[in-house]
Amino acid sequence: xxxxxxxxxxxxxxxxxxxxxxxxxxxxxxxxxxxxxxxxxxxxxxxxxxxxxxxxxxxxxxxxxxxxxxxxxxxxxxxxxxxxxxxxxxxxxxxxxxxxxxxxxxxxxxxxxxxxxxxxxxxxxxxxxxxxxxxxxxxxxxxxxxxxxxxxxxxxxxxxxxxxxxxxxxxxxxxxxxxxxxxxxxxxxxxxxxxxxxxxxxxxxxxxxxxxxxxxxxxxxxxxxxxxxxxxxxxxxxxxxxxxxxxxxxxxxxxxxxxxxxxxxxxxx
Amino acid sequence: xxxxxxxxxxxxxxxxxxxxxxxxxxxxxxxxxxxxxxxxxxxxxxxxxxxxxxxxxxxxxxxxxxxxxxxxxxxxxxxxxxxxxxxxxxxxxxxxxxxxxxxxxxxxxxxxxxxxxxxxxxxxxxxxxxxxxxxxxxxxxxxxxxxxxxxxxxxxxxxxxxxxxxxxxxxxxxxxxxxxxxxxxxxxxxxxxxxxxxxxxxxxxxxxxxxxxxxxxxxxxxxxxxxxxxxxxxxxxxxxxxxxxxxxxxxxxxxxxxxxxxxxxxxxxxxxxxxxxxxxxxxxxxxxxxxxxxxxxxxxxxxxxxxxxxxxxxxxxxxxxxxxxxxxxxxxxxx
Numbered sequence: 267x268x269x270x271x272x273x274x275x276x277x278x279x280x281x282x283x284x285x286x287x288x289x290x291x292x293x294x295x296x297x298x299x300x301x302x303x304x305x306x307x308x309x310x311x312x313x314x315x316x317x318x319x320x321x322x323x324x325x326x327x328x329x330x331x332x333x334x335x336x337x338x339x340x341x342x343x344x345x346x347x348x349x350x351x352x353x354x355x356x357x358x359x360x361x362x363x364x365x366x367x368x369x370x371x372x373x374x375x376x377x378x379x380x381x382x383x384x385x386x387x388x389x390x391x392x393x394x395x396x397x398x399x400x401x402x403x404x405x406x407x408x409x410x411x412x413x414x415x416x417x418x419x420x421x422x423x424x425x426x427x428x429x430x431x432x433x434x435x436x437x438x439x440x441x442x443x444x445x446x447x448x449x450x451x452x453x454x455x456x457x458x459x460x461x462x463x464x465x466x467x468x469x470x471x472x473x474x475x476x477x478x479x480x481x482x483x484x485x486x487x488x489x490x491x492x493x494x495x496x497x498x499x500x501x502x503x504x505x506x507x508x509x510x511x512x513x514x515x516x517x518x519x520x521x522x523x524x525x526x527x528x529x530x531x532x533x534x535x
Numbered sequence: 536x537x538x539x540x541x542x543x544x545x546x547x548x549x550x551x552x553x554x555x556x557x558x559x560x561x562x563x564x565x566x567x568x569x570x571x572x573x574x575x576x577x578x579x580x581x582x583x584x585x586x587x588x589x590x591x592x593x594x595x596x597x598x599x600x601x602x603x604x605x606x607x608x609x610x611x612x613x614x615x616x617x618x619x620x621x622x623x624x625x626x627x628x629x630x631x632x633x634x635x636x637x638x639x640x641x642x643x644x645x646x647x648x649x650x651x652x653x654x655x656x657x658x659x660x661x662x663x664x665x666x667x668x669x670x671x672x673x674x675x676x677x678x679x680x681x682x683x684x685x686x687x688x689x690x691x692x693x694x695x696x697x698x699x700x701x702x703x704x705x706x707x708x709x710x711x712x713x714x715x716x717x718x719x720x721x722x723x724x725x726x727x728x729x730x731x732x733x734x735x736x737x738x739x740x741x742x743x744x745x746x747x748x749x750x751x752x753x754x755x756x757x758x759x760x761x762x763x764x765x766x767x768x769x770x771x772x773x774x775x776x777x778x779x780x781x782x783x784x785x786x787x788x789x790x791x792x793x794x795x796x797x798x799x800x801x802x803x804x805x806x807x808x809x810x811x812x813x814x815x816x817x818x819x820x821x822x823x824x825x826x827x828x829x830x831x832x833x834x835x836x837x838x839x840x841x842x843x844x845x846x847x848x849x850x851x852x853x854x855x856x857x858x859x860x861x862x863x864x865x866x867x868x869x870x
Contacts, residue, residue, distance in 0.1 A: 272642030357626025365644030366615030
């Protein structure tokens with residue numbers, strides 16, 4: 267537990283944590299307020315109607331969540347890579363190992379703390395997003411009567427949980443890539459390349475790409491009323507329940523690779 | 536492991552290769568408990584690799600390590616709970632304060648009392664800067680914090696890799712006093728360094744490695760006693776005559792003309808034979824106008840490591856070109 271709480275303290279005080287969540291919240295708020303301010307300002311009626319869906323409850327809950335799990339997934343890749351890469355680049359992993367700490371435990375607990383921070387990030391972003399959508403709805407004179415829709419609100423905990431698992435899986439990829447590369451920058455770069463590369467490859471190899479990590483993360487979040495969303499990388503070709511199993515498999519697999527590599531690695535830097 | 540009783544640290548036949556390069560080639564170290572042990576060697580000789588092996592950062596290809604009387608094998612990480620280490624450069628989270636860094640580091644490995652962090656900040660002179668971020672620290676301050684971090688668990692064995700790096704003269708003196716004090720308390724301090732003068736005044740025992748092998752090890756006083764230097768000054772026009780007088784008794788490798796214009800000769804023998812040299816020259820009608828005697832770790836080091844090590848890293852040749860090794864050594868003989 268010492269290591270866990272230490273990991274949390276380190277992440278709470280780390281600028282990258284607040285930059286990442288701040289950027290996600292900032293973009294979401296900007297979009298929702300911009301939609302609210304401009305939805306009635308002209309343009310094509312169809313576009314305006316589509317835009318208003320973002321700030322119309324109860325559907326807005328779903329769209330805010332899509333944004334968080336979509337773009338948030340990419341941010342999680344970057345965040346996971348930054349955390350793992352810095353442990354190697356700054357030599358702090360080395361210091362812990364030289365003190366007799368278990369390499370596997372150190373790396374796994376590091377990622378557990380990342381997952382906890384992702385959970386907080388999702389909840390905070392979601393809450394701020396709902397407030398921004400309400401403000402946007404007021405700006406656009408859209409009714410907020412659906413805000414208290416009990417069926418949607420009842421589903422939210424489960425959907426947030428699934429969203430968190432999907433984002434945590436994507437973050438684990440960044441974490442593992444940076445661990446293998448022993449570098450923040452390499453981890454972030456390769457993570458971005460995988461994220462967009464998977465989306466691009468889905469145009470040509472959909473039957474293969476649908477099993478890849480970002481695609482299964484997207485697919486795991488698709489419900490009867492929602493899609494993976496415009497902000498997501500990869501494809502979403504699998505049934506949600508099957509995708510959820512694969513999300514879990516990718517998450518566990520990525521962490522096993524990171525743990526094994528850390529355990530075997532020669533720390534020479 | 537045989538013959539390691541009373542040793543805080545012992546390696547036997549330690550081998551490590553990086554690809555085709557052999558970093559350690561059957562290294563045998565015997566570090567007695569309760570001493571400051573100076574671990575010396577040229578660049579690329581294997582000092583840092585040894586440190587990495589001793590702290591479990593890299594795994595040896597062969598050989599054995601014993602820490603505080605118990606075998607240290609892959610996976611025996613608990614052995615390191617009684618070891619403090621500063622390997623290569625000190626490493627910290629730059630966005631955290633010095634105090635927070637020590638606190639978070641103490642969450643790994645052996646348990647540390649929270650008051651220990653304040654004691655260490657005080658010890659390394661960073662109490663007033665304890666809440667400043669490490670990214671704002673100078674190299675010397677980071678080094679001091681690194682030494683503090685190595686002492687977190689109040690270790691019985693302290694492994695320090697170039698601890699004087701970046702320290703100002705006052706910091707070096709304070710570090711030396713601290714390490715001597717730790718040794719006097721029964722702890723063992725294993726210091727890798729290129730600063731021979733520093734090791735000479737600090738270490739009880741030294742080990743010198745070259746090309747991954749131990750070339751000499753033992754109590755510093757004993758090693759230096761075998762490595763005396765007597766520097767004699769005669770009239771410049773009598774230098775050749777002085778050499779001719781001493782040559783029958785001292786082979787050319789022990790007798791060096793270090794400064795003909797000033798009339799200085801160096802003779803590498805035990806310092807207590809200075810009178811004998813003086814008498815011999817006087818007997819030949821050559822009068823000594825200056826005489827210095829002493830011992831020099833640098834001379835021993837250069838002699839044992841061949842001046843420049845065959846390390847694959849290359850070496851610093853200097854402005855005098857590649858042949859100046861002996862001359863440099865000769866000029867460094869006066870104590």
